[in-house]
Amino acid sequence: MPNHWPDPSWFDRFLLENPWPALAVFAAFALIFVWHYLRQRRRALLIPALGCAVVAGVVPLLAFLVTTPRERLMPLDEQFVHAVVPKLPGADIATLEKLLSPAIDFQISSPAVSQSHDRKALLEQIDRVLRKYHPHDAILLDNDARQLSTGQYESYFRVRVTFDAANEGPLSASNLSATTDWLLQWSGQPDGSFRIATLRWLKINGIDPAASLLP
Numbered sequence: 001m002p003n004h005w006p007d008p009s010w011f012d013r014f015l016l017e018n019p020w021p022a023l024a025v026f027a028a029f030a031l032i033f034v035w036h037y038l039r040q041r042r043r044a045l046l047i048p049a050l051g052c053a054v055v056a057g058v059v060p061l062l063a064f065l066v067t068t069p070r071e072r073l074m075p076l077d078e079q080f081v082h083a084v085v086p087k088l089p090g091a092d093i094a095t096l097e098k099l100l101s102p103a104i105d106f107q108i109s110s111p112a113v114s115q116s117h118d119r120k121a122l123l124e125q126i127d128r129v130l131r132k133y134h135p136h137d138a139i140l141l142d143n144d145a146r147q148l149s150t151g152q153y154e155s156y157f158r159v160r161v162t163f164d165a166a167n168e169g170p171l172s173a174s175n176l177s178a179t180t181d182w183l184l185q186w187s188g189q190p191d192g193s194f195r196i197a198t199l200r201w202l203k204i205n206g207i208d209p210a211a212s213l214l215p
Contacts, residue, residue, distance in 0.1 A: 085137070093123065101195040106199050129215060143158075152187060
């Protein structure tokens, strides 16, 4: 995970994205108050029991109605990876094209090494990379996303890619995989979709990537 990456808020993480622990806690408290009421017959105990029961019902409803930026963008990262690697389910140039902004910046390691592309030029470069390295499998190892401002989002993922032995890159037959880290900046579109405005290659096997790795 990049050093600047903040932890998601507890509200998003434990109420909106995963409401079940909170539901279990409030439901348990409701049952405890009901049990004490049945033993003591004190009507005052029904008030907190009812309150906990209501909260236990509202929490999953709120999670169902509200989708956080992480929930919206993390599946798009996986969709992006699957669209790029030809042998994975969902590999599709049309899907990949829909994820890219018409004008997109491709950065290697830092904004200082930036290549501005139109969408067609970046797709052509991706095609050259695929023909050189022949990836056939990819597994997401880490993934997160956040909102930067209105309509602007950022996501990060780490992916391990396995290549065919016939690749033309600097990979030996005994080491046909690489782990790469990526940072994507997304722009929200008027139709509610998201498109990648900046694609930054952060690391390969834990070190800064070299531009010479790209054909």
